[in-house]
Amino acid sequence: MNANHLWLSQFADCLPEHLATPMDVALAELAAFPDLPVALRLQEDLGDQWRWEQSGTMEQLTGGMTGLLYGTYARIFAHLARQPMPSGVQSPAYPLRMLNCWDNLSGNVERGYAGRSLFFENGALAYDPARIRMLARLLASCSVNVLCINNVNVIQEAQRLMEDLLPDVAELAALFRPFGIRLMLSCDFALPVRHGLSTADPLDPQVQKFWNDRAEKVWHAVPDLVGFVVKADSEHRPGPFTYGRTHADGANMLARAVKPFGGTIVWRAFVYNCQQDWRDTMTDRPKAAYDTYMPLDGSFDDNVILQIKNGPFDFQVREPVSPALLSMQHTHLAMELQLTQEYTGQQIDIFSMPPMWEEIFHDLSPARICSIAAVANIGRDSCIVGHPFAAVNLYGYGCIAWNPCTKPEEIIDTWCTLTYPSLCPEKHDLLKNLLLRSRRVYEKYTAPLSLCWMVVPSIHYGPSPEGYEFTPWGTFNRADRNAVGVDRTSKGTGYVLQYPAPLRDLYENPRTCPDVLLLFFHRMRYDTILSDGRTLIQRIYDDHFEGYEEVEAMEQDLYQLAPLLPPEDREQVCSRIILQKANAREWRDVVNTFFHRLSGIEDVHNRKIYD
């Protein structure tokens, strides 16, 4: 891995090895741009903040230790992208800009599509320090400052990260530190049991003592650790429910153990019944987070952050904003996004996320959350993110973590300029427009009208209309010969009532509910006429046909661009678009055939649908 395949393509290939502080890194980065007459002035109390001023030909950057680093990257990027520098003090929207790696100690990455873990192999820490520095540099350059290195599913021997592997974790932490990045660890709620206690009950004094002692050991080894991430009572992970305790009991017990060290507990709200009987139409999975956590609003300690996925299901192509994010008033909330493309093309299909995030922040005021997290899309692949264009999601995440109001056009435009500086304006725009529309294209051929979960179970790539239908995961479409979708209105499961007005009223009524969310909220007959005059079934057919055609158009654009890309990117991009096209064709034909067979309704344009 080197800078040539990423948005640091115009930076010096590597930095000197022994840089002690973020200011040292800033100075080393600036040294590669002698044309930039920037003087750095450290003002410790500014922390992450920075201010840029110009007088005559001289420039001054004032900031805290990390602020100087962020300001330096901003200055270099502005120079390379020929953009003006902002005036006034620049501060991040969120103090913790977290990246969650789902890396296992075996070296496998859960839902990872960019190769094996950058940190682990064979049950131990195993990494190339030069690559780690490169990763740290990438993350710092887009303002990410917290890295959770292990999977929230703490399986196999991962508990050892808090035990005998602690000194190795400390060494890794030292590599990230000069880049202003602090580590977190995912922890297993049942750790006390592993150490011979008969219980992990959070109200048991022995359990509390266990965690107090453990926290002391952990922070002794890594004094600037941010804290623990916890997935409890979720998808078979242990948690407080086993002991009849609430999640506030569990989170607060851990929070009190880490408090003396300034630690934080990031408690994930991904809790639902993953053993639901498909015959049960009363239980509705999207209601679970709100139902579990709203009654606890206000009962979490100050150093607990409740981390809630952006939507109420699980990182589908399109979901409404999670109502728990909109409603909890007295709890520190973080929103969790997913960069790794589990349901969004697995870094084979192109799916650029900033337009999706803009929609989320349209309904969710950025001030409702105090932190932001994203599941990482990184690994050992040469371009680090699997598909060269998937880097725009990592870079873009950093941009919105600093300023959630950053426009998708701006993010993608800058990323294209930084990564592929030699593209002429016409080809630059070709790439930018391709990325900007990629999410909508993917949505059309996989999940139009929010018809989600028609995906191959477990793998989550490729179509399988009934793949999840009779499973325990609570992810049903309940398609029959007349209609499809789950009624989540007040007359149905009542999910819509979890929203505050005016969203509740907007979604309740199929005439005001945005088309793209129709089948999330409503069960609809195939012959229902939608806002554009077409029937529901015709929209399903049309979107699948159009989605495929749009992938064909993307392929043509890529063939124009490919000769201009660095050879390694060219090869990746060209081979993956062929796979994407085959995937889109499969989705089009499988889903259209499925509905054609069920409904018996013909496509008004008589296109080929199989019998």
Ligand code: GCV
């Ligand atoms: C880490 C989904 C994924 C799991 C993931 C889980 C989670 O269910 O498929 O791989 O587990 O989300 O977010 O905890």
